[in-house]
Amino acid sequence: MEDNIKSRVVGVDISVKRTTYAIVDVRGNIVAQDCFPTNDYPDVNEYISVLSEKILELTEANGGYDTIRSIGISAPSANFLTGCVENAANLPWKGIVPLAAMLRDRLGIAVGVANDAHVTALGEHAYGRAHGMKNFIIIALGHGIGSCIFSDGRAHLGYEGFAGEIGHTTYIPNGRECGCGQRGCMETYCAQKGIIITAKELLAESDKPSLMRNLAEINPRTIAECCEQGDELAVEVYRRTGEVLGFVLANYASIVDPEAIIFTGGIANAGHWLLDPACETFDKYVFRSIKGHVKFLLSSINNRERDVLGASALAWGIKEYSLFK
Amino acid sequence: MEDNIKSRVVGVDISVKRTTYAIVDVRGNIVAQDCFPTNDYPDVNEYISVLSEKILELTEANGGYDTIRSIGISAPSANFLTGCVENAANLPWKGIVPLAAMLRDRLGIAVGVANDAHVTALGEHAYGRAHGMKNFIIIALGHGIGSCIFSDGRAHLGYEGFAGEIGHTTYIPNGRECGCGQRGCMETYCAQKGIIITAKELLAESDKPSLMRNLAEINPRTIAECCEQGDELAVEVYRRTGEVLGFVLANYASIVDPEAIIFTGGIANAGHWLLDPACETFDKYVFRSIKGHVKFLLSSINNRERDVLGASALAWGIKEYSLFK
Numbered sequence: 001m002e003d004n005i006k007s008r009v010v011g012v013d014i015s016v017k018r019t020t021y022a023i024v025d026v027r028g029n030i031v032a033q034d035c036f037p038t039n040d041y042p043d044v045n046e047y048i049s050v051l052s053e054k055i056l057e058l059t060e061a062n063g064g065y066d067t068i069r070s071i072g073i074s075a076p077s078a079n080f081l082t083g084c085v086e087n088a089a090n091l092p093w094k095g096i097v098p099l100a101a102m103l104r105d106r107l108g109i110a111v112g113v114a115n116d117a118h119v120t121a122l123g124e125h126a127y128g129r130a131h132g133m134k135n136f137i138i139i140a141l142g143h144g145i146g147s148c149i150f151s152d153g154r155a156h157l158g159y160e161g162f163a164g165e166i167g168h169t170t171y172i173p174n175g176r177e178c179g180c181g182q183r184g185c186m187e188t189y190c191a192q193k194g195i196i197i198t199a200k201e202l203l204a205e206s207d208k209p210s211l212m213r214n215l216a217e218i219n220p221r222t223i224a225e226c227c228e229q230g231d232e233l234a235v236e237v238y239r240r241t242g243e244v245l246g247f248v249l250a251n252y253a254s255i256v257d258p259e260a261i262i263f264t265g266g267i268a269n270a271g272h273w274l275l276d277p278a279c280e281t282f283d284k285y286v287f288r289s290i291k292g293h294v295k296f297l298l299s300s301i302n303n304r305e306r307d308v309l310g311a312s313a314l315a316w317g318i319k320e321y322s323l324f325k
Numbered sequence: 326m327e328d329n330i331k332s333r334v335v336g337v338d339i340s341v342k343r344t345t346y347a348i349v350d351v352r353g354n355i356v357a358q359d360c361f362p363t364n365d366y367p368d369v370n371e372y373i374s375v376l377s378e379k380i381l382e383l384t385e386a387n388g389g390y391d392t393i394r395s396i397g398i399s400a401p402s403a404n405f406l407t408g409c410v411e412n413a414a415n416l417p418w419k420g421i422v423p424l425a426a427m428l429r430d431r432l433g434i435a436v437g438v439a440n441d442a443h444v445t446a447l448g449e450h451a452y453g454r455a456h457g458m459k460n461f462i463i464i465a466l467g468h469g470i471g472s473c474i475f476s477d478g479r480a481h482l483g484y485e486g487f488a489g490e491i492g493h494t495t496y497i498p499n500g501r502e503c504g505c506g507q508r509g510c511m512e513t514y515c516a517q518k519g520i521i522i523t524a525k526e527l528l529a530e531s532d533k534p535s536l537m538r539n540l541a542e543i544n545p546r547t548i549a550e551c552c553e554q555g556d557e558l559a560v561e562v563y564r565r566t567g568e569v570l571g572f573v574l575a576n577y578a579s580i581v582d583p584e585a586i587i588f589t590g591g592i593a594n595a596g597h598w599l600l601d602p603a604c605e606t607f608d609k610y611v612f613r614s615i616k617g618h619v620k621f622l623l624s625s626i627n628n629r630e631r632d633v634l635g636a637s638a639l640a641w642g643i644k645e646y647s648l649f650k
Contacts, residue, residue: 134484135483135484136484147580149476149481149580149581151474151476151477151479151481152476152479152481152482154476154477156474156476156477156481156581157477157582158460158581158582158583159459159460159461159582159583159584159618160582160614160615160618161582162582162612162614162615163580163581163582164580164582165579165580165582165612165614165615166579166580168579168612168613169575169576169579169580169612170572170575170576170610173572173610180612180613181613182610182612182613247495247498250494250495251494251495251576252580254490254491254493254494255472255474255488255489255490255491255494255577255580255581256474256481256483256488256580257482257483257484257485257486257487257488257489257490258483258484259484285495285498285507287487287490287493287494287505287507288493288505288506288507289485289487289490290485290487290490293484293485
């Protein structure tokens with residue numbers, strides 16, 4: 001009989017602005033949570049020191065560090081297979097940063113890192129819409145578009161951990177310029193910037209009145225608000241966006257055969273304005289054997305909890321290790 | 326100490342014309358092999374009786390039926406998850422045929438069925454180019470285009486076993502008519518019929534002389550023969566085909582991140598005429614993190630052995646079961 005079962009994990013979410021860390025129990029209850037500004041620590045060694053101290057403080061104040069089994073970290077451009085954050089465009093640390101090994105060395109327990117879409121998939125599988133599903137796709141719609149394929153109960157990572165780059169599949173050869181250096185990537189139509197471009201194009205090509213013409217800032221949220229007020233051009237922005245999304249997802253689903261496609265991220269808040277036209281176009285193009293079988297679902301985990309919960313699910317999935325055993 | 330280790334399996338390949346069955350040992354040696362015409366048995370019960378008898382005959386004449394661990398079957402439209410052949414367009418048996426269960430009931434040992442691309446992937450993994458690879462894609466180029474994703478050492482089948490339908494992803498909305506009822510599927514450009522259409526279109530739109538104009542039959546093989554003789558228009562046929570293939574595979578690889586893409590099937594025999602332009606277009610469109618990492622490989626297993634070897638690999642992978650233990 002083992003009397004030292006470690007019954008909780010720490011989930012960490014590193015975003016450009018903020019690092020959030022939480023103690024999570026086996027049922028996905030967040031026992032305690034805190035955060036600090038990521039950008040205050042441009043030196044990654046200093047960052048790891050601060051993160052270690054803060055995790056120790058939080059856990060000692062809430063049941064003890066010795067109840068913690070492992071730590072999971074969600075970070076942009078993180079690669080689960082290497083444990084590194086690799087050339088993150090927006091984080092203060094450049095190059096290849098072995099974040100998992102660094103934190104493990106400080107804290108003496110197992111640490112895993114993974115990118116946002118991977119972690120989101122684990123979270124939805126453990127605590128959200130994908131609970132009980134073995135094959136599904138996560139689509140994270142935000143500044144970019146990330147995705148993760150769950151294959152037979154496990155995240156499909158690919159040969160080097162780069163799988164899921166649906167945002168950088170080509171929708172229109174020689175189309176809109178993308179930050180990745182290519183042209184016509186689907187995220188130049190369906191992610192934040194792309195939707196704004198579509199709105200501006202529509203406003204320029206049409207003489208129709210539109211609430212969007214009076215917006216202080218045109219962005220996915222304000223466009224969706226115009227939709228709610230019945231603005232025809234705003235509805236058309238999401239219709240065009242949804243058409244691209246539905247087409248791309250039809251091809252994605254024909255390859256992957258998922259039980260469901262689960263949408264997360266700020267742009268998913270547009271809800272039916274985006275997903276109805278996406279669904280319609282999806283049905284038009286998806287392979288006939290799959291047609292009608294793939295559920296389109298919105299994530300059921302609230303935005304505030306999604307990342308640390310997902311990171312906690314990652315923590316449960318990695319091999320236990322302790323310097324203190 | 327177990328003294329009754331079953332050291333061999335039977336691999337069966339069911340094609341429209343012919344059923345081939347072979348005894349295969351643990352190293353992929355084909356110990357004995359025979360075949361009979363599939364279409365002689367439009368009644369599936371009669372077919373199963375004949376197949377059972379022939380397997381017993383072959384095994385009794387070659388070391389004994391009691392050395393056989395299990396049976397793997399490759400069949401068009403077969404679904405590994407259900408064990409059924411489901412609405413095969415060209416086989417004599419209509420509807421849903423529980424082939425695995427039927428043969429298991431007759432022979433008293435474990436039987437698995439899977440479709441061509443899945444079985445080919447297992448064969449390449451066990452005995453071919455993909456040996457030692459955990460993440461790769463098989464592309465089978467023939468009358469249609471099948472594919473299979475290997476994810477972390479296992480075939481990705483999807484929710485209902487329909488994964489891998491790259492042939493029916495849409496390349497051009499409202500493009501060429503496809504047998505599946507859609508338009509513009511990539512296989513209407515890259516599979517047998519599509520290549521013939523491209524050749525005929527090119528011959529019609531060009532005044533250039535071409536050896537293809539004198540062919541008794543234009544097909545992928547004869548077009549490739551014209552390429553070998555330096556025929557400019559024939560080379561252009563495969564260049565156009567390769568461009569479509571490379572574009573589609575770039576998007577596929579950006580999603581899946583494979584170590585290699587392995588080509589099999591009759592059309593892959595066109596070799597560099599097809600794969601050089603495919604590779605060039607692939608590099609142009611694939612996501613930058615993956616660019617330069619994905620190997621394009623031709624299957625190393627000869628056509629005569631591929632299907633029964635793959636079926637044998639399937640047989641090794643299924644759970645052992647025996648009425649006679």
